Amino acid sequence: MGLYRKVRDAEGLTEREQEIRKFVLSYPEKLYEMSAKELGEATYSSAAAITRFCNKMDCKGYPDFKIRFLQDVQNENSDTETHLDMNNRESTASIMKKVAQSKIDIIQRTRTENSIDRISKASKMIHDADMLDFYTYNLNNHLAEYARHKFSIAGKFCNVYSEDSLQLRSTLFQQKNHLSILISQTGENKRIIELAKIKKKKGEKFLAITKPDSTIAKLADHTIYICGSDMQWMYIEEMWISRYSDSVKYLLDVLSNMEYMKNQEYCREMDCEYNRIGSEKFWTLTYDWKEHNDRDDTSEKEGN
Structure with missing residues (x-):
């Protein structure tokens, strides 16, 4: 693990040490000319x-820390940032290549932001729950619906609470062995923060998918980190592409696939039953192609 992530993920810090961490993570460029004093x-x-x-960060004093930390920050930025500079003279092939590279970069960055232990802990919380309750607003609603579909295939069913009244009621009327998952782009959405505070007060454990060092991340029992929240939109003429959504979907894909593998035998049995019943009772009801073809044949004969 690099020093940047070591500082970011450090636990057991004093209040003063937390202030130091917050500063160096927020303003690394200022360290170049700052002394320890x-x-x-x-x-x-x-x-x-x-x-x-x-x-405490396993460095030999401040000079050693500054050199290693700033080098790590530089590596983080150079390895993960891709600038999409497009104009109306771009060819189809060029746009395809740049958009594909952008998605590859943000997924790679999301993968490196989250340690194996961090993802494994989130997976265990999900597996131990009987039901998942997603809490989102606005842009994040479609990500929660995406999660509901992915986890249903893995045999884990979900509720999606995007309306104010349902969010509050479901939080107050806590369900047994439900795991709440809060998705927030900035981690500073006031409504989601209020819900998180209520859950915390009631002693309900919950998982957050959000920005590191945000208010929601600090309130959550466990957090997996998203990327693209600060530079989530890349302008391509009159179209916007969301790097943030790609980051969240990658995490949801990883977690839902881990859940599927834990229930693999059962899921495969249910898939077979799903396809059998669907093909016999449901899919064929959408349109009777045999009747359609017979009707066409009759019309042709009458026309002749």
């Missing part, structure tokens, strides 16, 4: 506190 003043701590923080 100046960083201490900026974070309402001291040079000694900065040194202790650096030692």
